[in-house]
Amino acid sequence: MNLVDIYLQLKGDVQYIEKELERAIDTSYDEMYKSSTHLLKAGGKRIRPVFVLLGGKWGNYDIEKLKRVAVPLELIHMATLVHDDVVDDSMTRRGSQTVRAKWDNKVAMYAGDYIFAKALQIASELTNPQIHQILAKAINVMCKGEIEQVRDLYNFDQGLKNYLRRIKRKTALLIAISCQLGAVASDASPDIVRRMFLYGYNVGMAFQITDDILDFTGTEKQLGKPAGSDLRQGNITLPTLYSISVGKDREKLQAWIRDNTLTDHMDEAISLIRKGEGIAYANQLAERYIARACEQLEPLPAGKTKKSLLEIGHYIIGRKF
């Protein structure tokens, strides 16, 4: 079974969620419409809704309940992407801060707010207070993660622990609660709810570590942006951290950082990291997280759902983009 089969297995419901996503941000406000549907039309793997549906398979599967979890979670993810883009957008217009450029940023920020608000409105139809509490707490921690990410820009001294906490907040948590809330909304047992959270957390960590590897090893075509974009933007990820602290080229890299000349040697630095030991190290760590995710599933009954969850785990570390 591969990823396509998993989507096929959930086909009708994934399409239903897709329609609900479109309906959620369908609006007559032109500017907003363009900003907020841009991402929707761009597609995406809809990995969070898929996890909600799979989590729901462990209890009384009810798509009407599950959509009120799945749609908000995907919308929250989209809202964070829109906000992440706001300031970068403004950078590309540097030197020409026209009214138009100002609008674009404002509209993008407010479009993010709007998508987020829409997510909450859909979730508010659910009456189970546990769901609201899990969701609200996770959003809270995610926002802290966003701020940490800004704080950690260009910070080459951060340790592995710092990196792991940041990607937990930035990525793993939303995937963890996607799995968890699918199970909660279906009244699965507390043991399964806990296992789904831990499965999602570990898969989410592996997902982000793989993303951070691909940013170095992918081609511009695969990534849709130049390789090494993270480092260029000051986002210090695991391959970089490993290369500058343990890797064989650490002295060269450290010298550039110390002398504040890294920008001048950016292409060379990216090339050193891509060929360095940090990539293999990160790959091993991602595999370890996937192994831990799969461990959580061990006691659960065999069947299509378990098979799908195991398959997704292996897809995540094997993917090329």
Added chain:
Amino acid sequence: MNLVDIYLQLKGDVQYIEKELERAIDTSYDEMYKSSTHLLKAGGKRIRPVFVLLGGKWGNYDIEKLKRVAVPLELIHMATLVHDDVVDDSMTRRGSQTVRAKWDNKVAMYAGDYIFAKALQIASELTNPQIHQILAKAINVMCKGEIEQVRDLYNFDQGLKNYLRRIKRKTALLIAISCQLGAVASDASPDIVRRMFLYGYNVGMAFQITDDILDFTGTEKQLGKPAGSDLRQGNITLPTLYSISVGKDREKLQAWIRDNTLTDHMDEAISLIRKGEGIAYANQLAERYIARACEQLEPLPAGKTKKSLLEIGHYIIGRKF
């Protein structure tokens, strides 16, 4: 009875809400802390919490329930202020888009998100689904209002109806649901809940119209920014709309707009609007909204709460800053 007496009457509870607000965004994240507490320390009238408490007086007044409405509503208001400032901030740094400036904007945007998330987390402790639905729907409409405001920048052709819809969404709605949710959280009767919403809506409209008048008539010291800032930033409010369409100086103003030379005549334009008939017209409209707000209270029993609500209405149109 004046405004001070109203605050004195609610004193203990207003202070309690203030403490809860501080606690809500107390965090060890330095950057975020500074961004998000900046506004908190700046104070403010806390008009929304006061309305929640007064709304609560019509039912079974329980400060523990009311704080879970009052604190989120004030935090949501603060989050919108933080986001409104994001792009303006970036404008003042025009030409020097340093990493530092970029951080500031990102941090401010994420700090707004964080304050918003915290609001939701506190509200999520309430189990009444009606409260979540009212809150979520209002936030949704507010976000549309924010986008409309961007869309309407420098649009001199917008009519009165457009202006009124915008300020309804931008300001009046949050005040309306402050009054309403205080009553809902206290299990007041549906008639009172409806009246409190309409009272708050009308007071909110008058509040924003008065704000828009003061932006022209206030001194720089009173406003904390130069008079006419709205127009300078392209925000077309009622005094301007009236002056360019009906006022005695309309032809002069229209010519500047048509010839795209308004910026060159900005000080003169602001002076014409300040001395023009638009101010009196806006004042009359604000008074009419306050009269309508007070009408909603007529059938309600006399007492301290009713007196306070009437007093606040009259304070709002009489205030100087």
